[in-house]
Amino acid sequence: MAEDTPKNISEKDENEQEEVLGKAYDSRLMKRLIKYLKPYSKLVIIAVLLTIGVALLSTVRPYLTKMAIDNYIVNKDPVGLRNIMLILMGTLVFQGLVQYAMTYLTQWIGQKTIFDLRMELFGHIQKFSMNFFDKNPVGRLVTRLTNDIEVLNEMFSSGIVMVFADVFVIAGILFFMFTLSWQLTLIALSVVIPLVYATIFFRKKVRVAFRDVRYFLAKMNAFLQEHVTGILVVKIFDKEKSTLRNFKSINADHTKANKKSVLYYSVFFPVVELIGAISGGLIIWYGGNKALEGVLTVGILVSFIQYSEMFFRPIRDLSEKYNIMQTAMASSERIFKLMDRKPAISDAEKPLELQECLGNIEFKNVWFAYTKDNYVLKNISFNIQQGEKVAFVGATGAGKSSIMNLLCRFYDIQQGEILIDGLNIKDIRQNDLRRNIGLVVQDIFLFSDSISNNISLNNNEITRDKILDSAKIIGIDGFIERLPLGYEQNVKERGVTLSQGQRQLITFARALAYDPKILILDEATSSVDTLSEILIQKAIDKLMEGRTSIIIAHRLSTIQKCDKIIVMHKGEIRETGTHQELLEFGGIYSKLYQLQYKESLE
């Protein structure tokens, strides 16, 4: 197993089935979610009051229409008609204002709440130790921070408050209808039960259909993404035809799933309309007869037709809310699960504060495994004095990178002790520990930011001069200044291509700017051009100056500059000594040396 991937088999966790939906309401989760509304509790109350206002204003209008017809039109009273029209107009305008305030307010509350939640989650994820990141693919964590939180936004802004709104509207309609005629109400609303059934049935079917649509869409996008990224491979192996064939079959599945959801919609909408028509028919038949008997007025009939139309919308809305709540519960479950997880490595209760260390390092009988019992370091002991330069060499998988990871306390060891200046690193505050260490890893990582920010990593303590100095010492200043925007050039901008060597030099400048007492350098294996090579050699010399340096060396030139070479093999230290001593010893090191450089010995 190669050293650079301690992760390998990613654990399939329960989150994989993102689509499995459960309850629409879980009091335990809901309580936790409501907590996030607390800072805005007053506004929430106002929002709820506004929804009551909207419900009242919107449901009173058909009643006013009824009054207009029965009291003024039938009685031929133009003045009364005008007055009631003004009142109607007033309620309309007023409802518009209240509705606007309510919608915006709920959006505002939702946005604020999820902002808080997102920041909390982001901060929390930052605290996890490396073994967490080994097991959890970045993509999944990003989904938590983005999509899952977004789902909650929907719940906060259009879920909770809007549920109240719908309930109030239904209550308002029922109130007015019952006031006008309870018998007609019961008859007109007898269709509600089939409507609710139809809606639930439809939602269920459509949800499954949409799940399929999303599944195939994701599959199609993944396919597309992968084959466009790997277009070179597709072309070189002459696989355009089979690629297209495979795509067509996924696309056909996607279309099929879409058609299925179209089918449900084509059934659902006519059914809803039919149910509405049945209600209208019942009002005409029963209400009409009652009107003929003189029990009901024409105005009541007209207002009932309006009410029964109004009634169906909140019911349909509520079923939609059910879905929102259901996905929100699933998302919040995932989010809270992540939040409840404690970082595997945390500071001791009273951590030692370490301002500036000297740089003495000691490993004492260290045993370490990334995954249970699969030891990559076995009983490792060594001692590095302040200012000493030590090279670690060995084949891939020998355990060199693990030493580096452990010294930064990215992982905790199973047995033994790691000491810095005689202090166990477990007792030192993590931030203090790492502040004293400059780490340059093999896989170069640059942020899509300016070069100067990539050197300082937005640390205000690192002055502009320090950035310039570091670049100069490393020898990359000339190159940077030649860029169109110099130090402000974004490294990932299209058109700017930094070579591997240049990228590496930037990470060197970064380490130098932080001026650590201990330098850990994993030399990049990928070869660079000779010019960069020379620059890199020089830069490494500069970097090591006056620091305790631990280097995972791939270059002979670097190795030779070290005070001591530690040869690792299969998780154990097999040889220690200087270049000459080890060559003479004729062990693993001399073999490695000969294989890589044997021409020079011929």
Add this chain to the structure above:
Amino acid sequence: MTYLKRLRPYLRKYRKKLIIGFIVITFSAVFTNLIPFVISRAIDQIISKAEFAALYKYAALTVGFAALSGVFLYFTRQTIIVVSREIENDLRNDFLEHILIQDQQYFHFHPTGDIMALATNDISAVRNFLGPGIMYTGETMINFTLAISLMVSFNMELTLIAVLPIPLISYVVYRIGKSINYKFELVQDQFSKLTTKAQENLSGIKVVKAYVREESESGSFRDLSTDYMMKNLSLAKVQSFSYPMMFLLTGFSVIIVLYLGGNKIINGELTIGQLTAFIIYLGLLTWPIISLGWIINLTQRAEASMKRLCIVFDNKPEIENAEPVTGGNGKMTINGEIEFINVNFRYGTDLPYVLKNVNLKIKAGETIGVIGHTGSGKSTLVNLIPRLFDIHEGSLNIDGKNVKLVPLSSLRTSIGYVPQETFLFSDSIENNIAYSENKFDKDKVIHAAKISQIYKDVDSFPKRFDTLLGERGINLSGGQKQRASIARAIVSDPRILILDDAFSAVDTYTEEAILYGLKEIMKGRTTILISHRVSTLKNSDRIVVLKDGMIAETGKHENLIQQEGIYADIYFKQLLEEELKEL
């Protein structure tokens, strides 16, 4: 509409279904519009105290018409919307077909994300126009005609007043819709920035932690989140405005109709039933009115999307398959001789030459090593062989025949290529190694895996060759990926094997073992090895040294050392310089 016209052939393919769709949409609208008419008659009957039996009739008619309208509505969706899905499917297939034939050059200028956006967002926009767009346009036009003519039959003046605000409402919807789209795009943009930031932070978590940058990272994430929130709120402002605005406008016209109609009733010019019908018609018209503005937006977006898609459809690749000159099935057996004759090459007419006057003849069966500094043209040289790029100056012959006349498929299937940047599919290891084969036998896969020294690694995975790669499975190390990629190149017994810096993440032990194995299977076949490491190349039949796009030196390792040129220089720089210092 210039670009949307290009959809004609697609529409023509489904014209029968579409014609049926428009017929049923008409029927559906007719029955929907009859319902208020029935209700108005019923109410007038009630007021005039007619006999009882008639009410059953009206109630039954209401339900009956709704049922009929529903049946036709069902068929409308099953035709027009289904057709839009069919066309979406066709369009997407055609899109990929065009993407796949694009030259390699195209992908240099079009990031994957852009191509993805075309395939998803733009095709969806076109689909929305074809489905809901066409359906609602049809429905709106028919509803308008029917409702308005029925309203006119009741009262002309009132109809005019009721219809007057319609253009205004449509316009407002259109403007609001446009503003919402714009703001929504800003939100989406910011969302992707936020995602990128999270992605980047987590990918670089080691650096973040090592340099104790957690707080400043949170700070910049907070800035982006705040910006995202503000953009969302700005969208919310318009969105919250849109609904009240619409019901205000439609509500006004209802109230005006109610008022004027009420007065007309008082004057005996109108019946209460007719007024009720008017109000129901206005309700029926609300959606078409709103959808009018919405359709305009839809069409505009679809037009813009179609324009972007047409650019892809119209982009003709330069590299096309040769006319089958060899006769027969257009296939050609390739032996493996490669000859560059006076080749000059650059990636664009405004770009500098990458290869200059290259003359190189590689005999079938020869092993050639290529070395040179970064940017000296090594990768370009080998990219020309499978015609990833075409030459305009000079020529390249395969087995004595101009490469442009060799059938592309024969050419490429004869070449085993390990690109500099390793790329594996998120599929099983077996399928990755056997990628070039349509049907494969396991023994060949195992053999290739053994030669490329990946077999032991694979064997240690619980699912062995069935192990999935990528997010859902295993993440291979850089070296493992390279070795898998080598296995993929050799599984098909290529006549020509090209390894472009294929050992950069493989340690020297393993490299030696792979090269040893390759020597066996590449007997009599052509091999081109590109490397920075002398150790990789030293046993080649011939080594070519490139400098600034020109062949500077050629010869065997020993000869080149003796020449004391660039090669010797690289060699000594790599191997001796530092060691000499030590001595």
